[in-house]
Amino acid sequence: MQHLLNITAATSVLLLILVLVSVRRAHIRVEYSVSWLVAAVALLALSRSSSLLRAAARLVGISSAPLVLLLIAAAVFLLIFFRFSVIVSHLREDNIALAQRVAILEYHIQGLREHANS
């Protein structure tokens, strides 16, 4: 039990550092780092506070605290992945619309150039 909590805490700290460094180096935009930071802090808090973890276990009606920790971690990451799937889908839509617009504008520019040369 304690070993699992220590590993979770270490992973959370690692995630926190990774996200903060990535934000600082502008590898991740601030708005996309918030989900990861919240998830890392939540997991760190749960793994360091046994009373909080027991309360969470009582809340979901599962007696095993480590299992609850794993379930919460899995649920948090699933939600984050889903959120990013939504964001990626929007970006893909925007990207397609922009690429089509660029192609159409280039076509018009080429037509204007040909008209000007003739």
Added chain:
Amino acid sequence: MIRPQGANSLLILVPALNEEGAIGQVVRSIKHSMPDTPVLVVDDGSVDSTVYQARAAGAEVLQLPHHLGLGGCVQAGYKLAFELGFEYVIRIDGDGQHDARDIPRLFERLLASGCEMVIGSRFVNYNGSETSVLRSLGIRFFRLVLRPILGKEVHDPTSGFVGVNRKALGVFSRSFPLEYPEIEALVVLQRRRFRFEEIPCKMWPRKTGRSSITPLKSIYYITHVLLGVFVNVLKYERRLHRQHGPAGAPSGPGD
């Protein structure tokens, strides 16, 4: 630069990706069948000489900055045609599988029927067009799925030889399925109470290149298209429900 000519202005749209071996012949055969009709090849990020071959054969080329997939590629052509004011667009594949001699017949049907879409079908009055076993099974499956949704039989729902009028062009330039668009496009049209017809057409085996369809991709294709069809059905049912209330019957084209 292409311009609509006359009241029933027509544009032939040819989506192409790495079709340097076939595109020149496709454009020339279209020009032979429809000498005064502009041909627009939409290049979906080819890395070979497709663009050069298409221009050399006399087509105008709309060059996408990067690969978008078939739906995005076709929609770019629809958008340009709609903006330029074309009344009709006929789409034909760039791999040489469709017979350009069928274009005048499809255009005549588009004009005479008043339908929003006319599909060139391999299976209306079956004409011996060759189709792989896998594709044939897929087509049969989608026929069964689409029949209750469309309210009528569609013999060749995956055909890429399709003519549309300006009404459908307007819809497609705003909203068009981006991957594997043919089947979903039918559902989009039907949900707006648009009509379609099929006419028999010949389809030749691919002349150059290789089909990208593998068994694994076929499973992905079927899953993707099924999901797309049901999403479209649910989306428009909910919209119609909101517009007309639970007991109200829709009276005209949907949004």
